[in-house]
Amino acid sequence: MACRISELVIDCADPEGLAAFWSEVLDYVELEREDDGSIAIGPPDAGFGGPQPTLVLSPSSTPRTGKLRLHIDVNATDRDQDAELERLLALGAEPVDVGQTGAESWHVLADPEGNEFCLLRTRLKPL
Incomplete structure (x- = not known):
């Protein structure tokens, strides 16, 4: 048995803005919002667990360093x-x-x- 990628989590300063961007890029829709400010987006028909991974945009104030x-x-x-x-x-x-x-x-x-x-x-x- 093997694993499958179900979610990709991206730490970001602006989950709302990044969710809007990636939703347009991938033709995804908002699936869920968490109390911590995280926003999950994914395919409109399949949602979580479908053939494409969902993206979770998670708020973070830590600046990115390096590649x-x-x-x-x-x-x-x-x-x-x-x-x-x-x-x-x-x-x-x-x-x-x-x-x-x-x-x-x-x-x-x-x-x-x-x-x-x-x-x-x-x-x-x-x-």
Whole structure:
């Protein structure tokens, strides 16, 4: 028997803002709010435990230092990479230089709190 990733928890200064950003990026909806200010978002039809992991945006006042040791990769499902890049930038993502050569097939971006993620080239089928 094996495990499956069910949630990814992101510590952040503004759970509300980051939940709004990632909900738009992933077409997720709010699933739950905790008394501590955490907001869980996930797929609208499946919610927690479905084929895609939920994200939990957890409030933290601890500033991030250094490079993230884990990052999220995303793929467009209904448009090509260039169109998806434009959409992500319009949502508030920012390009990030982490030492790319310019020949990569992916784009490195940061969410509104500076968490790096990559937009990969391959278009995936929607779930």
